Amino acid sequence: MGGRRGMNLSLFENPSPPKLPLRPYQEECLQAIRKAKEEGKNRLLVSLPTGGGKTVIFSRLPSHLEEKRKTLVLAHRDELIGQARRKFIASNPEMFVEIEQADHYSTPFAQAVIASVATLGPERAAKRRGRFWPEQYGIIITDECHHAAAKTYQNIYEHFGLPDRKDILHVGFTATPKRGDGAGLGGIYEEIVYHKDIGEMIDEGWLVEIKGRRVSTSTDLSRVRSSMGDFQENELAEAVNNDNRNALVVKSYLEFAEGKRCLVFAVDTAHTIALRDTFLAAGIPTAAVIGTTDVEKERPQIYADFAAGRIKVIVNCMVLTEGYDEPTVEAIIQARPTKSSLLYTQIIGRGLRLSPETGKTHCLVIDLVDNSTKNSVKTIPSLFGLPANLDLKGGEVRAAEKKIKAFIKEHPMSKTAVDPESLTDLDQLEIQSQEIDFFAPPKLSDEVLENSKLTWISRYGGWTMSCGAGREAKIEKDILGHYTVTIHDEGRLMVDQKEKSMGCAFQAADRYVREFWPDALNLLRQNAGWKSAPATDAQLNILRRMRIPFPANITKGAASLLIGQKIASRG
Template identity: 40%
Template sequence: MLLLSHREELVRQPAKYFPCSFGIEQGKNRSRGESVVSASVQTISRRLEHFGRDDFDLIVTDEAHHAVAKTYRRIFDYFRPRLHVGFTATPNRADGLGLEGIYEDIVFDRDLPWGIKNGWLSDIYCIRARIDFDISQVARRLGDYAPGELEKAVNIESANQAIADVYRQYAKGPTLIFAVSVAHARAIAEKIPGAVAISGGQDRSNAVEAFARGEIPCLVNCMVFTEGTDLPAVETVIIARPTQNIALYTQMVGRGTRLSPGKDHLTLIDCVGVSESSCLYTAPSLVGLEPELIPERVIDEVQGPLFDLPEIVAREMDKPEFYIKNVEYVKLWAKKMKYQLHGVNWFRMPDGSMVLSKPKLRIPPPDHLGRIHLCNGEVVKAQRVYDRVYKWLCRDHSDSRALWDVGRARNGWGAYMATEKQREMVCRMFPETDVTNMTKFEASQILTRVFNG
């Protein structure tokens, strides 16, 4: 078996799990035909000529979302194993490249909520801390904030002091803080007694061991502990590195979800400043709540146990003003997820399911891999489902297109003033709602939500 990893810690960690000969191919270390060889991707890609193409029956790639990179492909193209298995907690890459060219199928998948609910991972208590920085004008590159601009916006004296104050007020037990840059990590660590800043280029093994023994209360790092590092004792994670990349956010949070004796839960603290907020990932994203669908004045109220967050959001947004804006929310969501909805007048419910009022239809929400589990047991890519529905509507319900086509509904009949009956129904259910200038389309959005809730 060949185990492929891309970090020093990951290459050595697996040795304790194998009761057979175990070799390491990394730096000065060379394997000698052991049953299991754990290799650094960077090292073995330069030593392929020292191995036979059929030396390994099985290749296992850790952090397999990296597998589309050229270095990995060079290894995969050289060896001829019977089987190649990849493991990753973040199958969605920021650059949009899929893993279909490397792997044939997803044979096993579990998400973070499943791990928590089934006792494999620690529960999470979520806190949202307002910090004095402004990232609303920071440019976006490759699916996330531009690092240089982000560092300038976030690494400021007042914000760093506020992060230290948040640590003192809310952190419990061993704490891991994620910073934007090495300079940012050092600036934060200077304000927290006993804290140590960790960077990628240094030998961090001593600091990690001291942290595990409880001798260091807080580690502040920049992109060092996002993958693979095993730190089960972590009881608090502070995200001081704003991100628009859900994979990166999940990786950072994941460093604190390992179980450990005496650990009741993970305290997750999101440090947020002024931002455009439409794509800033925070705790609600872990349970499938899309940031662009939650207004900022609502999301600031979303704190507490992780699995309570959907109910909090639903309660805060269970108001006619948000029902009316559903069209914009659906449009933003579809654009971000790269779904083509064909102009169908979908109403997206709080649980992520999609509803049509006429003809009446409800589609379950996509899972974390973008698949929809249909009631007949079929599992289909979400886009294929939306395509199927559109074809069905065009074929069997073309005579009612003015109802299910959002453009025709909104700009046609829906542009007229709401009927007296519609206004009466809205007033009866929501007495504080002003229906004076309400349109038919706006009234229909409210009623669609109420009668499908």
Template identity: 35%
Template sequence: MTLVGLRLLHNRETIIIKLRPYQQEAREAIQREWSEGKKRTLLVLPTGCGKTIVFSKVIEDRVREGERVLVLAHRGELLDQASDKLEKSTGLKTATEKAEQTSVGSFFRVVVGSVQTMQREKRLSQFPPDYFDTIVVDEAHHCISDGYQRVLQHFEQSNVLGVTATPDRGDMRNLGTYFESLAYEYTLPKAIKEGFLSPIKALTIPLKLDLTGVKQQAGDFSTRDLGTALDPYLYQIADEMVKHCQNRKTVVFLPLVKTSQKFRDILEDRGFRAAEVNGESKDRAEILEDFENDKYNVLCNSMLLTEGWDSPAVDCIVVLRPTKVRSLYSQMVGRGTRLHEGKTELLLLDFLWHTERHELCHPAHLIATSDEVAKKMTENIEEAGIPIDIEEAESKATEDVVAEREEALAKQLAEMKRRKQKLVDPLQFEMSIQAEDLSSYVPAFGWEMGPPSDSQVKTLEKFGILPEQVDNAGKASLLLDRLNFRRSEGLTTPKQIRFLEQRGFQHVGTWQFETARKMIARISSNGWRVPLSINPATFRETDMIN
């Protein structure tokens, strides 16, 4: 038996895992990116969707090819979790590169390594640059830091997989400076809809917390200032939790250890079985186990439990550490999104944080595809005063935004009627076909950020789109894909949309090409005037069919 074959023998504890459909799709997509020469690729999975299982199976595939693999992370819990999951799901044992533990001389094909240890020159120099064929970076949103880059640049010929929960646009732009592609993304709404994660209901608590004096630090709010600002409100927050959390298993995120400990005491005074954990807790494992076994029903922490800890029974999250970093917010909420017997939904408590800055994360930012929809969602949830399913809230907010856009579009069209322009403004086209992904598009990877190519410009002109209004190659590519799809489906062209909407017809972007052609023909035969028998404002495509 070969060495590789020996390493793949499954021990008695190995669990045969059948991957979920999206997990298998992700596994195949990652291998496809590497086979096509895209050496650095990303996997985006929401918390609770089994990212460790997916990259374990990817590692198994690579080891079968005789490769050496490094799993790189910044916390011991993540390394232990990866090592445990890898052995249980594939039978592969691992060597460890952390502190005094070393993998040098080990015959195991997989190494789990602490970035804090690996980045040291003395440790890194023990490995030839071609030692690892593949590197998996867990919690990849950290990988732009100097420490990670020192390790990754040392092994620059390796294939790299970065794994992260849904990042915000800022994260994607940052990650796009290193990663070449996004191999696969599975969204939170899709995971909920397909029954793999718990539904989420958001409730805005009508308690105004003033954050105007909180300073910024490293791109987010200063934790020290947050603790000071939050302290006067802790008793009122505890009173609100009495109303909504007494029969729930709750995790509370706070900015400082002393604030977390104080809030635990306040909750205990109000009848909760509350506990607190922090990085210095000597009995942390025991407290977490007791919480799991329902000795406690509230667990307070100061950002300790954002990564590497799971308790599926958690059905309430209270975020008292306001942030403008979506990935951090998603990780906090992700502690409660897993499925559990008897659990019907996750309740997410939101507060009326008063700040002069508008980039604060709210429940809407978990699923909203644009800042515009997120803002409308937040307003609607605040006005409701009861727990609202975030998917339903997103759908309603999208409808509201579309209605507002149509009103704005009507004003814009009135102005555009005065323009004798041969080509169609892409904004008009996007609004007409209600293409949220086009209107809110932000380039992430290097090639997307460059200007449109000459070929893209010429093709956009052929389709009737004004190319000067498309300022990057990524947007041009997305727009051309949509135009080609619409042509294959027999839908209206940009010029048909512009012509008919200038004459007051609504929703022309949803019409069939033939319907629009016939209407234009009728207008043409009437001396380029809309026939008196037709009211453009109320006309629908079905009227032509009927």
């Protein structure tokens, strides 16, 4: 590690590992950061999923930007601090890289300092922060920056004069999905400079495929209250930590993942220990990792035994969500219900790394799904913008996503297109293709009813509206709290605009729709009269020529939508 007070251990280490190679998208990310910096932007955010190599990217920043001043990396966990230092040394063998944490003090010789937020951030640490002269630093990197709104981080930023100081580049890295949680980040970062989601990384071969299993329980979460966007931990633990549910977790492992290296995510310490004991009672080699598990000896031994296959299951609570990079993980059991897309993404990310040595092709994610009428719990399908109650039955989530999108495009009047959340089984698509409800009104969310007079459908984490022929409008919220409005006409991008509020986004999107598609307004209005008017003879003739099946009493609107979608599906 770095030096203790008055000692710089890195001066004596002389590490000389080979420089870490960059993947193409990592090069793109570095170029995007350089370009934004040259444009005068200095508060940048990078969103990459777990396994995307964020640490490799930011360890290259000083040399890529030719920054001669010092670099400060802020991290909040022991595993992240050690990992960041190792990657910095591998990327910059000539650089003195030191640690600032607890009784380890960086020295004036340090060119890069990996600092613990728990050490530098508290109010009582003002004197220790004073050892860092802001004018000596050119880059500040915040790892896992979804925590950056916390007071401990803000104390450090204020010491360095951020956000007002323009000669320091502040780059935050997070695995938060672009459309995920991120309250408070809009005041810290000005732009998402680079983003790549899990789906893209899987398609490009940088992460393994995800297969999903849904296991329903009898546990009731309807009385569990929420706080800060997720379940209250103590009430959640009380609800889920029971013998029947814990036994179901073990049964699910034996049925779907027996023999696989598996991580199980629990709610709290008591839940972790109870699950570990239930696994052990079933004869499955299992260990538990909790916050008090010794970092220096016990954790490394558990991790080594797991990697070697001597332990098959590790149960943990909020320990392995960050900084644990074992590529041989083959299965994840999500026994800790969450409403947070960030937390869920971090959990499943533990199993998505490539493992050429073992030939791993996919990671199996088993969702324990409890009874929850008023709470929207994250599952594998919902993370990909699919119906939350969809049972993949062990199938690949990306294949399901593509199949559903293609089906909606081909069958715009189907129940799945009108009410996506109604789909619970992919086998229903075949039935729906034969039983189209031409009069089913689209279900509109409260946000749409409050902000627009047009028919916006909630889908894929935002809102979308289509009237065929390559005409599509979208509104999406990103992790900075900004809303992006995009309009495509005949497949061409016509509008790509950011708005600071939901209301402004709907107003802007509605304005563009009226401007670009005045001929479609009767189709798109929520209360349009076409819903009850019969289709014209011309429409009926077109439907017949296109060999589109339709009922005798089809409306103008239904005919228009079918014709437009058929044209769009032809490309």
